[in-house]
Structures are given as C-alpha cells and as structure tokens.
Amino acid sequence: MDDTQVLNYPDSDTLRHIRQTVTQINGQLPSGCRLVAVSKYHPASYVQAAYDVGQRVFGESRVQELQFKHETLPKDIEWHFIGHLQTNKVKYIAPYVSMIHAVDSERLLTEISRQGILCKRKIPCLLQIHVAQEETKYGFHVPELMAFLSTGTWRTMEGVNICGIMCMASNTDNMEQVRNEFHIAYSTYQKVKELYFPEDTTFRECSWGMSHDYAMALTQGSTLVRIGSMIFGDRV
Numbered sequence: 128m129d130d131t132q133v134l135n136y137p138d139s140d141t142l143r144h145i146r147q148t149v150t151q152i153n154g155q156l157p158s159g160c161r162l163v164a165v166s167k168y169h170p171a172s173y174v175q176a177a178y179d180v181g182q183r184v185f186g187e188s189r190v191q192e193l194q195f196k197h198e199t200l201p202k203d204i205e206w207h208f209i210g211h212l213q214t215n216k217v218k219y220i221a222p223y224v225s226m227i228h229a230v231d232s233e234r235l236l237t238e239i240s241r242q243g244i245l246c247k248r249k250i251p252c253l254l255q256i257h258v259a260q261e262e263t264k265y266g267f268h269v270p271e272l273m274a275f276l277s278t279g280t281w282r283t284m285e286g287v288n289i290c291g292i293m294c295m296a297s298n299t300d301n302m303e304q305v306r307n308e309f310h311i312a313y314s315t316y317q318k319v320k321e322l323y324f325p326e327d328t329t330f331r332e333c334s335w336g337m338s339h340d341y342a343m344a345l346t347q348g349s350t351l352v353r354i355g356s357m358i359f360g361d362r363v
C-alpha cells in the first residue's frame with residue numbers, strides 16, 4: 128500500500144461489497160469461529176468499511192503496512208499478523224499485535240518472547256505447520272513440530288502464549304486434498320493439545336481457511352478463518 132492508494136477516493140460499490148460480504152460471512156460462521164478479515168495491500172478506507180459493520184479482527188502480512196494502519200485506524204481493532212515474520216521486525220509490532228499466526232521456527236518464537244517481555248506482555252502466537260504439497264510454503268513439518276515441543280524450551284519463554292496451530296492448504300481445486308491437509312492440521316492440533324496444553328484454555332485456536340477453502344476449513348475444526356479477496360477484492 129502506498130499513499131496514492133490511501134488518498135484515492137474509494138469506490139462506493141466496493142465499500143458496499145465489503146460491508147455486505149463481512150456481514151454475510153459473520154452471519155454464517157459457527158459460534159466457535161471468528162473471521163480474520165485479511166486487509167493486506169488494501170487501503171485503510173476498506174478496513175474502515177468493514178469496521179463500520181462491526182468487524183474488529185483484521186489480518187496483515189507486512190510490518191510497515193500494519194504499522195501505518197495501526198496508527199491510522201480505530202484503536203479497538205485487533206491486528207493479527209498472518210504473514211512470514213522476520214525476526215528483526217518483531218520489535219515494531221510487539222507492543223500492540225493481538226496475535227502472530229505464522230510462527231515457524233524456535234528462533235522466531237524466542238525473539239517474539241524477548242520482545243514480549245520488553246513490552247511486559249505475553250504475545251499470543253500460533254505455530255505454523257506445513258501440510259501443503261507446495262515446497263514454497265513456510266511452517267514446521269509435523270514431526271519437526273513434535274520434536275520442538277518435546278524439548279520443552281518453549282515453556283521458559285515468558286513473553287509468548289502459544290494459543291494454537293495455523294496452516295495453509297495447497298492452492299488447488301482438489302477439495303479432497305484440501306480436506307486431507309486440514310484434517311492433518313486438526314489431528315496435530317488435538318495431539319498437541321492433549322500432550323502439552325490439556326489444562327490450558329487459551330490453547331484453542333485452529334487458524335485455517337481462506338477465501339476459496341474456508342467452507343472446507345469449517346468442517347475440519349477451524350476457529351479462525353483468514354479471508355481477504357472475497358471481502359476486499361483482488362489485491363493490486
């Protein structure tokens with residue numbers, strides 16, 4: 128996002144579409160599931176339109192853009208960072224970010240904890256697992272995640288709160304495959320819950336489902352759907 132986009136007079140049909148779609152999705156979601164409206168690459172005026180119909184949880188994937196929107200938009204917005212986060216940028220969002228979805232290494236979790244301690248908070252984090260076929264996607268492979276958790280080092284990280292699991296399915300029209308991938312994610316969530324967080328009521332989030340596959344994600348335990356283009360249109 129740059130200033131020209133922000134200053135562009137927003138098209139009223141687009142704003143109407145945003146308000147209608149957010150209202151419609153929120154009306155469809157089961158009670159245990161929340162919408163993360165993914166506003167990355169879209170102007171602040173689009174976020175405001177969704178906010179105006181009650182949406183409070185938004186997802187961004189670039190630190191600079193999140194900084195700008197956080198400063199500009201209403202302060203009761205819960206900002207979720209959903210993209211790949213570089214360790215050297217954690218410090219910029221640590222004071223206010225409501226959840227970091229895509230934690231995919233011990234090194235990143237360690238840095239988030241360090242920054243959380245500096246801000247005197249426990250930053251809610253999700254551990255990202257790799258279930259898709261594409262090799263380009265980030266995330267722990269499931270055995271890697273189990274090995275990491277078994278070391279117990281995360282228990283000493285006072286500045287984070289591990290709240291669940293996140294994944295992205297393959298980008299395919301093969302919905303059977305998407306179902307299988309979400310199913311693997313949900314089984315992993317259940318196993319991790321049982322082994323490491325049985326008494327912890329804050330470990331409860333399953334972040335999966337995007338515009339094209341969120342309906343399938345809802346059949347596989349999703350508690351956070353991250354929907355962008357369906358609400359805000361194609362990203363420029």
Ligand SMILES: *Cc1c(COP(=O)(O)O)cnc(C)c1O
Pocket residue numbers: 165167188209210295337338339353354355356357
């Ligand atoms: C962009 C993005 C989304 C939203 O994707 P849409 O297809 O636009 O709904 C969800 N999750 C992550 C991690 C993303 O980067």
